[in-house]
Amino acid sequence: MMPVRLANLAALLVMPLVLTGVINRVKSLWSGRKGPPLFQLAFDVVRLLRKSSVYSSTTTPVFRIAPYVLLLTAAGSACVAPLLGSTPFVSFPFDFVWLAYVWGLGRMAIMLAALDTGSSFGGMGAAREATFSTLLEPALFFIVGALSLLTGKHTLHEALNPHLDGGPAFVVWVAALVALTIVLQVETARMPVDDPATHLELTMVHEVMVLDHSGPDLAAIQVASAIKFFVGASIIATLLNPWAGSETLAAASLNVAICVFVAILIGTVESLIARLKLRAVPQYIVVAIASGVVALLAAAWRAGGAP
Amino acid sequence: MPSPLPLLVAVPILLIGAALSLALRANRSSAGISIASQAVATALVLANVVPVLRGGKPVEIVWAWPAPIERIPFRVDALGAFFLSWSLPMTLLGTVYATGYLKPYFDRGRHGGPHYALLNMVSVSFVLIYSVQNALVFLLGWEIAAVAAWLLVIWDYRNQKIRFAGFNYLVSTHVGLFVLVAAFMLLHSKTDAMDFRSFGEFLSKPTPARGAIFMLLGVSFALKSAFFPFHTWLPRAHSAAPAHVSALMSGVIHKAGLFAFLRFTLLAGRPDEWMGWTVLTFGALSAFFGVLYTSTQRDLKRLLGYSSTENVGIAAMGFGVGYLGWSWDIPSLAVAGFAGGMLHLLNHAFFKCLLFYAAGSVYRATHTVDVERLGGLAKRLPRTAALFLVAALAISALPPFNGFVSELIIYSGLLSGRAPSGRSNIALITAAVMLAFVGAVSVLSMTRAFGLTFLGNAREPGLHVNEEEPVSMLGPMWLHAFGVVVIGLAPGAGVAMISAALDLFPFASSSSPVLDAFVPVVWASRALALALLVACGVGLRRGIKARRSVTWGCGYTAISPRMQYTGSAFAEHFARIFESFLPVLRRVRAPEGVFPQRAGHVGTHHADPVERRMFEVLGQGEKFVAQASGRISEQPRFAFAAGLIAIAVIGLIAYGASDR
Numbered sequence: 001m002m003p004v005r006l007a008n009l010a011a012l013l014v015m016p017l018v019l020t021g022v023i024n025r026v027k028s029l030w031s032g033r034k035g036p037p038l039f040q041l042a043f044d045v046v047r048l049l050r051k052s053s054v055y056s057s058t059t060t061p062v063f064r065i066a067p068y069v070l071l072l073t074a075a076g077s078a079c080v081a082p083l084l085g086s087t088p089f090v091s092f093p094f095d096f097v098w099l100a101y102v103w104g105l106g107r108m109a110i111m112l113a114a115l116d117t118g119s120s121f122g123g124m125g126a127a128r129e130a131t132f133s134t135l136l137e138p139a140l141f142f143i144v145g146a147l148s149l150l151t152g153k154h155t156l157h158e159a160l161n162p163h164l165d166g167g168p169a170f171v172v173w174v175a176a177l178v179a180l181t182i183v184l185q186v187e188t189a190r191m192p193v194d195d196p197a198t199h200l201e202l203t204m205v206h207e208v209m210v211l212d213h214s215g216p217d218l219a220a221i222q223v224a225s226a227i228k229f230f231v232g233a234s235i236i237a238t239l240l241n242p243w244a245g246s247e248t249l250a251a252a253s254l255n256v257a258i259c260v261f262v263a264i265l266i267g268t269v270e271s272l273i274a275r276l277k278l279r280a281v282p283q284y285i286v287v288a289i290a291s292g293v294v295a296l297l298a299a300a301w302r303a304g305g306a307p
Numbered sequence: 308m309p310s311p312l313p314l315l316v317a318v319p320i321l322l323i324g325a326a327l328s329l330a331l332r333a334n335r336s337s338a339g340i341s342i343a344s345q346a347v348a349t350a351l352v353l354a355n356v357v358p359v360l361r362g363g364k365p366v367e368i369v370w371a372w373p374a375p376i377e378r379i380p381f382r383v384d385a386l387g388a389f390f391l392s393w394s395l396p397m398t399l400l401g402t403v404y405a406t407g408y409l410k411p412y413f414d415r416g417r418h419g420g421p422h423y424a425l426l427n428m429v430s431v432s433f434v435l436i437y438s439v440q441n442a443l444v445f446l447l448g449w450e451i452a453a454v455a456a457w458l459l460v461i462w463d464y465r466n467q468k469i470r471f472a473g474f475n476y477l478v479s480t481h482v483g484l485f486v487l488v489a490a491f492m493l494l495h496s497k498t499d500a501m502d503f504r505s506f507g508e509f510l511s512k513p514t515p516a517r518g519a520i521f522m523l524l525g526v527s528f529a530l531k532s533a534f535f536p537f538h539t540w541l542p543r544a545h546s547a548a549p550a551h552v553s554a555l556m557s558g559v560i561h562k563a564g565l566f567a568f569l570r571f572t573l574l575a576g577r578p579d580e581w582m583g584w585t586v587l588t589f590g591a592l593s594a595f596f597g598v599l600y601t602s603t604q605r606d607l608k609r610l611l612g613y614s615s616t617e618n619v620g621i622a623a624m625g626f627g628v629g630y631l632g633w634s635w636d637i638p639s640l641a642v643a644g645f646a647g648g649m650l651h652l653l654n655h656a657f658f659k660c661l662l663f664y665a666a667g668s669v670y671r672a673t674h675t676v677d678v679e680r681l682g683g684l685a686k687r688l689p690r691t692a693a694l695f696l697v698a699a700l701a702i703s704a705l706p707p708f709n710g711f712v713s714e715l716i717i718y719s720g721l722l723s724g725r726a727p728s729g730r731s732n733i734a735l736i737t738a739a740v741m742l743a744f745v746g747a748v749s750v751l752s753m754t755r756a757f758g759l760t761f762l763g764n765a766r767e768p769g770l771h772v773n774e775e776e777p778v779s780m781l782g783p784m785w786l787h788a789f790g791v792v793v794i795g796l797a798p799g800a801g802v803a804m805i806s807a808a809l810d811l812f813p814f815a816s817s818s819s820p821v822l823d824a825f826v827p828v829v830w831a832s833r834a835l836a837l838a839l840l841v842a843c844g845v846g847l848r849r850g851i852k853a854r855r856s857v858t859w860g861c862g863y864t865a866i867s868p869r870m871q872y873t874g875s876a877f878a879e880h881f882a883r884i885f886e887s888f889l890p891v892l893r894r895v896r897a898p899e900g901v902f903p904q905r906a907g908h909v910g911t912h913h914a915d916p917v918e919r920r921m922f923e924v925l926g927q928g929e930k931f932v933a934q935a936s937g938r939i940s941e942q943p944r945f946a947f948a949a950g951l952i953a954i955a956v957i958g959l960i961a962y963g964a965s966d967r
Contacts, residue, residue: 076831094719119860127879130755154722212858296737
């Protein structure tokens with residue numbers, strides 16, 4: 001038990017940096033650049049930590065606390081996520097509800113910080129984030145509901161390890177992958193939902209909320225986003241991982257490799273596809289909800305009249 | 308058997324307190340008498356109630372009374388004890404809050420005696436409703452609560468709008484009363500008795516009337532607790548009433564509807580499966596529509612009113628799961644449903660009262676609760692802001708606060724996957740998805756409400772902010788916030804209050820293991836709370852010597868508070884997605900010509916669609932009846948048809964009556 005926890009902790013410290021680096025490297029390779037070093041995020045964080053923050057005179061303590069709340073909630077969600085495809089740091093029944101609601105807490109904190117600046121950009125980003133999340137949560141719960149019905153398990157890491165026997169279970173698996181990928185793209189502010197590299201405030205979602213943060217606060221937000229991406233990627237990886245559930249080195253390495261693959265995939269999508277119009281984003285998220293419904297129907301079919 | 312004396316003494320003490328506070332001239336002494344009598348009564352009631360909650364025998368007494376009632380059985384079992392144990396203290400806190408909130412009115416010479424007397428009467432009604440086992444006396448308590456609440460709502464009766472809101476409430480609550488009377492009459496006609504025990508004996512047998520009575524009772528209790536689509540009176544009443552009255556109505560008084568629902572659930576015994584589905588659907592619809600309407604409100608108290616519809620819906624979803632689990636004989640499901648629902652009622656009372664109190668102190672300081680005019684109050688009213696934020700996080704069911712605990716228990720029922728058929732599993736998981744959606748929208752609404760009111764800058768430049776709120780207002784708020792945090796971090800305290808009530812249900816022998824499954828979550832919540840405290844410390848420290856500048860405006864330097872994001876803009880994107888449920892009335896006067904002479908104007912207004920539709924239907928119906936009755940006198944054929952219909956109806960009623 002203990003070594004797995006330590007391994008999880010180590011992964012939590014290293015992998016967010018690696019995955020962010022991988023995405024950026026993939027994007028620069030696609031656009032014909034050499035790209036920043038793999039651990040650029042670590043250098044950025046160190047640089048930001050050495051600076052001091054500047055606060056708008058409009059803001060209240062809410063603005064100063066929010067980045068750390070975001071960081072905490074990202075770490076809190078990482079505690080229950082199967083980062084290495086097996087037992088997470090802690091696990092309890094219905095920990096996926098905890099994960100969703102802890103993310104909700106972080107989201108609320110950063111939205112309030114955005115409103116705290118009194119700038120219309122902050123309000124705009126917060127409103128978009130809030131609106132998209134109302135569609136995202138149903139998709140997430142359809143998927144975890146379907147998976148836990150399929151597996152009969154109520155913890156995240158067990159539900160993500162279904163026994164693929166026959167058609168319906170396979171349908172659930174595919175639909176879950178589709179929906180979780182969309183969830184990952186929206187939650188971590190990736191293309192085609194949000195453009196993390198844009199320089200036009202009017203089109204931003206996530207970045208526009210953190211325009212006013214600086215110094216260590218900004219570092220906390222960046223690390224939180226990276227952790228969130230790792231959590232999401234590891235959930236997809238566990239679902240893909242044929243050895244998920246076993247606490248062996250091979251299974252863990254495969255999980256890490258799949259995470260890197262997911263990062264490459266996200267980076268590729270980001271390089272090749274344009275951002276959706278804001279009006280079209282809800283429709284894109286509805287695809288995730290629809291896959292969730294398909295997954296639930298298939299799971300119920302598979303479970304049939306079982307007691 | 309425990310002595311019922313304290314409970315019986317509490318009622319006359321409250322009545323004497325009410326009479327004295329009416330009679331005394333000085334507002335200060337009225338308030339003192341009211342608070343003192345309520346405090347004594349609360350202490351007495353708690354002396355009776357606490358042993359029951361700890362698993363003791365129910366407190367019972369039968370009073371002989373002249374005809375037609377003959378005997379009044381009082382009986383405080385664990386269910387009544389649970390409701391009494393927080394209703395009376397919270398009413399007391401509301402009365403304390405009132406002394407601070409109403410002070411500006413008193414300074415202008417208003418007499419507060421009747422108001423305090425009514426608050427005492429509310430407490431009396433709780434003692435009656437939660438303890439009496441006779442339908443007639445129950446109706447008396449029900450009516451005292453309704454009329455007292457109406458009179459409390461129209462405190463500012465000189466304002467026509469407030470009188471209308473009060474009247475609207477009075478009519479709605481009496482429609483509910485008629486339905487309840489109908490149900491009781493039906494029961495009386497079947498049992499020839501008025502006490503709940505005989506009602507229970509009849510209801511526990513499978514008869515055709517059982518379903519009809521269930522529906523009648525359900526509608527009546529749904530009207531009392533403001534379920535969708537019976538909620539139309541609620542936002543009006545809540546925005547018109549003084550803050551503490553809104554708080555007590557939403558948090559405490561209207562829980563009587565759900566109490567009565569649980570009381571009759573216990574009386575009726577094992578429910579049919581369709582009843583469970585009905586309750587679950589009703590609850591899910593209430594939660595869904597309630598939360599949708601919160602997203603677009605301008606009036607802070609109206610917003611909180613709609614959120615009551617949402618939260619009673621969530622509790623009813625829990626009860627629906629409980630019903631289903633009971634009817635399927637799956638105790639773990641039933642326990643999760645009823646425990647989650649009851650705990651959510653208690654949690655809602657804690658954070659909703661806190662939110663209304665905070666809204667009240669905003670109103671007292673600025674004389675408005677219109678979020679489009681407010682802003683930046685966190686700097687002027689920091690304590691109110693912090694308390695509002697705690698309650699806003701709790702009502703959005705975010706960890707580590709109490710709302711999360713009760714919703715998690717309800718989720719554990721919905722997502723258990725233990726339903727006997729695939730179709731019921733689909734339905735339960737879909738309900739869980741609805742609950743997730745409700746949670747996310749509630750985050751949106753609460754972010755909007757808190758962000759617009761307390762953060763940024765005041766949207767109206769001339770907004771005048773009075774001094775910080777007095778202790779009499781802050782004290783009750785702190786106590787409510789304390790409850791929010793305690794149940795969030797130590798749900799055992801909340802579970803201890805409901806466990807005796809849960810044991811009343813016949814399936815409940817397995818209640819504790821089901822709830823033991825949540826121990827790890829509690830530790831996770833505690834860890835999160837500790838870490839949040841550290842984060843707050845870090846954030847606050849960092850602000851001390853930090854450099855200050857202006858908000859980044861993308862290079863634009865002449866930013867004014869009017870350029871902040873507005874409430875309607877915040878909700879616009881969301882409201883557009885759900886346009887079919889959130890109809891918007893738009894008034895647009897576009898600028899004309901190349902050089903417009905007059906300024907353009909755009910106004911949007913989100914009216915309550917149910918209320919609009921109701922008035923439309925009523926209007927059409929009135930027109931139809933007017934036309935038809937006009938034609939009756941003109942054309943004998945219509946008169947003949949109308950006569951036939953009347954005879955048929957009377958005949959049917961006579962036939963139904965002879966059935967006994």
